[in-house]
Each structure stands twice: as structure tokens, then as C-alpha cells.
Amino acid sequence: MSFDYDLFVIGGGSGGVRAARVAAGDTGAKVALAEEDRYGGTCVIRGCVPKKLMVFASEYSGMVEDAQSYGWDIQPGAFNWDAFKGKLHAELDRLEGIYRNILKNNGVESFDQRATVVDPHTVELADGTRKTAKHILVATGGWPTIPEFPGSDLAITSNEIFHLDELPKKMLIVGGGYIACEFAGIMNGLGVEVTQYYRGAQILRGFDDEARGLVSEEMCQNGIDLHLGTNVLEMSKEGDQIRVKATNGDENLFDQVMYATGRNPNSTGLGLEALGVELGRKGEIKVDQYSQTGVPSIYAIGDVTDRVNLTPVAIREGMAFVETVFKGNPTSPDHDLIPTAIFTQPEMGTVGLSEEEAAEQEPIEVYATSFKPMQQSFAGRSARVLMKLIVSKATRKVLGCHIVAPGAGEMIQLAGIAVKMGATKEDFDRTVAVHPTMSEELVTMKQPVRSA
Structure with a gap:
């Protein structure tokens, strides 16, 4: 049977783009890729890259004081969110352009629309067009989730933090994982009054106790109002602000509330379960050591498989997939000892x-x-x-x-x-x-x- 493509990739993030590029560029395979949002995925568009740029921006506030201690006559100025945001979005646009060009230059055909899987060798695009492929690779990543409670629709996630019209004066961050803790530090450094709630006994669960204890201590020293063993009961709109009632009895007004309490694999509505692809409790696509699902022609890599949710790991999984399927060299991605x-x-x-x-x-x-x-x-x-x-x-x-x-x-x-x-x-x-x-x-x- 002849197919339209040797490989159809669903998802234009770091993992999907790498797999598509290498399959097309190195092996001459005929490859297509569909992406419903922006190319570059979580890492480039709404994760590591903009976050790190915000970390850099936020660290200058302390540098001015330090410089004075070293004898420099430097006076602190105000942080201009609009000026920074403009540059940030221009940089993300530039990076997205690079991702699009990588695909084009390697002969990958791309579709700027959602794709779902119809049968083991067919995908359907949002406009109703159907394409056939010998292999389908799902690389749709993850998405932040907000738990349901009264007023939960008032909260933002890390996706929206890069697009705020103005910097809040007072902000609540809910969560104790690395995304919550990183943004607590960022916003605090940018001059925002930051409160952080985490329902657990200590932030950064799963990391070394002594190390996370020190991070927690230093965050408090830096001025973050951290409340452990605390969660939100309900939120309501009050004028331009949000009234938050907490489990510890506190009731406060904030300009913004950001939830960073978890991310779920982006597998809903792709049509996978109907074909017999097994999904886990969070919606993660179950795969074997070669990233293959229970349907032999369908593979999945990256955060949608909920193995190790890190950009370089998704890229590695994409490379291992190409080695296995297109280069006849079965390769299992190495998830051991990842720095x-x-x-x-x-x-x-x-x-x-x-x-x-x-x-x-x-x-x-x-x-x-x-x-x-x-x-x-x-x-x-x-x-x-x-x-x-x-x-x-x-x-x-x-x-x-x-x-x-x-x-x-x-x-x-x-x-x-x-x-x-x-x-x-x-x-x-x-x-x-x-x-x-x-x-x-x-x-x-x-x-x-x-x-x-």
C-alpha cells in the first residue's frame, strides 16, 4: 500500500520538530508535521526560553545594590514591563521563525492546524483533509491544569504570565514545584509583592531535602511570603482584584493569581483511545522502551508520554525514534542520570x-x-x-x-x-x-x- 507520507508528526514542539527534521533530512523520508498553535512548543514559546529571559530580567534588581557595595555609583531605576515584554515577544517570534525554517529547509511539509488520528495510518486535519502515513508520531506535549474550585476560572497559568498587560503589584502563586518556585523568584525580583501557597510540607517535592530546604529558606529571605501546608478554598472577583480565602484562615486581595499545580499530557480528543492506544490515569500515552504504542504504526515522544518531562529528553526521544524506525537501529532513549x-x-x-x-x-x-x-x-x-x-x-x-x-x-x-x-x-x-x-x-x- 502506498501512503502520502512515510511519517506524519502531530506537534511542532522541540521533540516533534527534531524527529521530523532528522527523518526528512538524514534519511530522505517524506515527512509532514501539523501544529495547531505555535512552532517551538512549550519550551520555546511558553516555557524555558521566555522564563529564563524573565529570570535574567529579575536578577538585575539585586545587582544594583551589589554594585553599590563594590564601589559603583549606580542608582536603581524602575523596571519597564512594556519595554521588556515587547523585546521578549519579538525574540519568541524570531525563534518560531527559525523552527519553521528548519522544517522547510529539510523538506518537511507543515500544516498550521490541529490533526487527529482516524486509523493506524490516517490523520485528519481540522479542515477535514485526510492524509495517510506509514508511521504516525504524536508529540503534542503537556498543558497546565487548574483544579476545579469556586472561582478557579479567575486564575492564570504559566501560559498567560508572559502576556500580562501590566505587572501586578500583589500576586499569589499556588504550587510548590519548580515552575511555581521559579516564577515566585522572577516576580519578586521584578518588584511584585509575592505570596506563595503550597499544600505540602516543603517545596520542590522529589528533590534532595537539604537542597530544597535551603532554596525555601533563601526564597523567604528574598522577600517571598511562603505559606506551606496551605491551599486555596475559594476565589471571587472584587473590583479589579481577586479575593482569596485560604485553608489557613487567611483572606487576601491579589491583582493576579497564578496556578502552577501540575501539567497534564495533551492527549484529549486526538482519537487515540478508539484505535486501542492505551492512555494512563493523567492521559499520558503508554509507550514501550522504543516510544511505540500498542498500535505498531503509532509512536509518541515527549511530555505527552509523561516519562521525563524535559525538553532535551523529548529531543533525545525524537532522535531515538528516528534511529529505530528510519535507520533500522533500535535505540531506546536513556533516561538515567539526567542533569x-x-x-x-x-x-x-x-x-x-x-x-x-x-x-x-x-x-x-x-x-x-x-x-x-x-x-x-x-x-x-x-x-x-x-x-x-x-x-x-x-x-x-x-x-x-x-x-x-x-x-x-x-x-x-x-x-x-x-x-x-x-x-x-x-x-x-x-x-x-x-x-x-x-x-x-x-x-x-x-x-x-x-x-x-
């Missing part, structure tokens, strides 16, 4: 196991040091940083590395290489320290602070 950065303020970088996870598996030694870094200390700041290694007693391998410090994301990328290679504590010890730096502490810690 990650959380752009909270202070920043956190982590790779491998937390102290708690490692201690459950085997006897370990913990090497950790917390101190005031020279740059901040000289400027009169009390901010602390943390360098921490989790080491196996049996093999001496470094099982986890956790950094809370300015530039932690940059540091963890390099530490991640060592940990991925299976470096031992002695390998770290044999490495000469780069002085004076914060990260030299990773190779100069001689005595464990505790064993578990």
Missing part, C-alpha cells in the same frame, strides 16, 4: 539520587558544605550556597550531586558528565581545585558529614 537545573533564586542543579533515595537503596556517605560565597558576602548579603555529594560506601561511586548556588545550572552540566561516567569520590578528590570558585568545594570535601 537538571531549576532556575529558582537561588538556582539549583541536580544529577542522580537525592540523599533520601540513595539511603533507601544502599549504605552511603554524604559530603556537604554550605557557606556564604565571596561575591555576595563582600556585598553584605547573607545568602548561602550548598555543594553536596552522595557517595556509595560499597563502590565509592558518586550517586548524586546537588548544588544550590548562583550558576548551579552551568555547574551541574559539567558535574553531570562525571557522574554519568561513573566517577568515584576519589576521582573527584584527584581533581585539582579551581581557586577561588564556589564549585571547587566539590573536589575539596575530605570528610563525610554523615553516613546513612
Whole structure:
């Protein structure tokens, strides 16, 4: 049977675009891609990229004070949200153009509309057109969700935060994951009065306890009004503001309320279940180690599979898919020991196991040091940083590395290489320290602070 295409990709985010480009460019496959929103997906349009630019913008407020401490006669000015927002959107438009060109230059045909799956080899576009393909790849990503409660429609999500007409004076952020914590830091740095509610006992669940404890402490020191064990009961409109009643008895008015309490896979209404593609409890598409669904011609990658929801992982899964299906080289994406950065303020970088996870598996030694870094200390700041290694007693391998410090994301990328290679504590010890730096502490810690 002949098909219109060898591959039809649904979703123009980082994973889908990479898979389409490599399949078309490297193997000469005939490829089409459909995207109902903007090319570049969550990361480029409403995630990592605009968020990191907002992190940069928000950090300048503290730099002015620091510069004065270092002898510079610099006076703080006001932050102009409109000027920044204009530049931000121009940059996102530029990046979206690059994604469109990547597809065009590799001969991928693209459709700017929603696509659904009709049968194992047919997709239907929003205008009713049907296209056939030997293989279908679903890369539709995830979408933020807001729980249902009285007044929940008044809340925004991280999607809308980049499009606010004006910067709120007072803002409530609900959630304790990295998106909530990053935006709490961003808005606080931009001069917004930030309150954060999280229903759990400590923010950043799943990360190393000591590291998340320090991030939490520093966020409070920076002026974020963090309430743990707290959730919203109901919200109502009051003039231009939102009245929020909380479980801890508080009742406050805010200009904006942002919910960052979870994201769900974007799999609704794609027609998958009718074909026998299995979906999980959150709507995640169930796939095997080669990203193949229960329907052999249909594959899925990225956040819609809810495996490891990170952009570079979606890209890896896309590459592994092309290797497997188009290059005859069955390749399973490697989800082990993925270094990650959380752009909270202070920043956190982590790779491998937390102290708690490692201690459950085997006897370990913990090497950790917390101190005031020279740059901040000289400027009169009390901010602390943390360098921490989790080491196996049996093999001496470094099982986890956790950094809370300015530039932690940059540091963890390099530490991640060592940990991925299976470096031992002695390998770290044999490495000469780069002085004076914060990260030299990773190779100069001689005595464990505790064993578990």
C-alpha cells in the first residue's frame, strides 16, 4: 500500500520538530508535521526560553545594590514591563521563525492546524483533509491544569504570565514545584509583592531535602511570603482584584493569581483511545522502551508520554525514534542520570539520587558544605550556597550531586558528565581545585558529614 507520507508528526514542539527534521533530512523520508498553535512548543514559546529571559530580567534588581557595595555609583531605576515584554515577544517570534525554517529547509511539509488520528495510518486535519502515513508520531506535549474550585476560572497559568498587560503589584502563586518556585523568584525580583501557597510540607517535592530546604529558606529571605501546608478554598472577583480565602484562615486581595499545580499530557480528543492506544490515569500515552504504542504504526515522544518531562529528553526521544524506525537501529532513549537545573533564586542543579533515595537503596556517605560565597558576602548579603555529594560506601561511586548556588545550572552540566561516567569520590578528590570558585568545594570535601 502506498501512503502520502512515510511519517506524519502531530506537534511542532522541540521533540516533534527534531524527529521530523532528522527523518526528512538524514534519511530522505517524506515527512509532514501539523501544529495547531505555535512552532517551538512549550519550551520555546511558553516555557524555558521566555522564563529564563524573565529570570535574567529579575536578577538585575539585586545587582544594583551589589554594585553599590563594590564601589559603583549606580542608582536603581524602575523596571519597564512594556519595554521588556515587547523585546521578549519579538525574540519568541524570531525563534518560531527559525523552527519553521528548519522544517522547510529539510523538506518537511507543515500544516498550521490541529490533526487527529482516524486509523493506524490516517490523520485528519481540522479542515477535514485526510492524509495517510506509514508511521504516525504524536508529540503534542503537556498543558497546565487548574483544579476545579469556586472561582478557579479567575486564575492564570504559566501560559498567560508572559502576556500580562501590566505587572501586578500583589500576586499569589499556588504550587510548590519548580515552575511555581521559579516564577515566585522572577516576580519578586521584578518588584511584585509575592505570596506563595503550597499544600505540602516543603517545596520542590522529589528533590534532595537539604537542597530544597535551603532554596525555601533563601526564597523567604528574598522577600517571598511562603505559606506551606496551605491551599486555596475559594476565589471571587472584587473590583479589579481577586479575593482569596485560604485553608489557613487567611483572606487576601491579589491583582493576579497564578496556578502552577501540575501539567497534564495533551492527549484529549486526538482519537487515540478508539484505535486501542492505551492512555494512563493523567492521559499520558503508554509507550514501550522504543516510544511505540500498542498500535505498531503509532509512536509518541515527549511530555505527552509523561516519562521525563524535559525538553532535551523529548529531543533525545525524537532522535531515538528516528534511529529505530528510519535507520533500522533500535535505540531506546536513556533516561538515567539526567542533569537538571531549576532556575529558582537561588538556582539549583541536580544529577542522580537525592540523599533520601540513595539511603533507601544502599549504605552511603554524604559530603556537604554550605557557606556564604565571596561575591555576595563582600556585598553584605547573607545568602548561602550548598555543594553536596552522595557517595556509595560499597563502590565509592558518586550517586548524586546537588548544588544550590548562583550558576548551579552551568555547574551541574559539567558535574553531570562525571557522574554519568561513573566517577568515584576519589576521582573527584584527584581533581585539582579551581581557586577561588564556589564549585571547587566539590573536589575539596575530605570528610563525610554523615553516613546513612
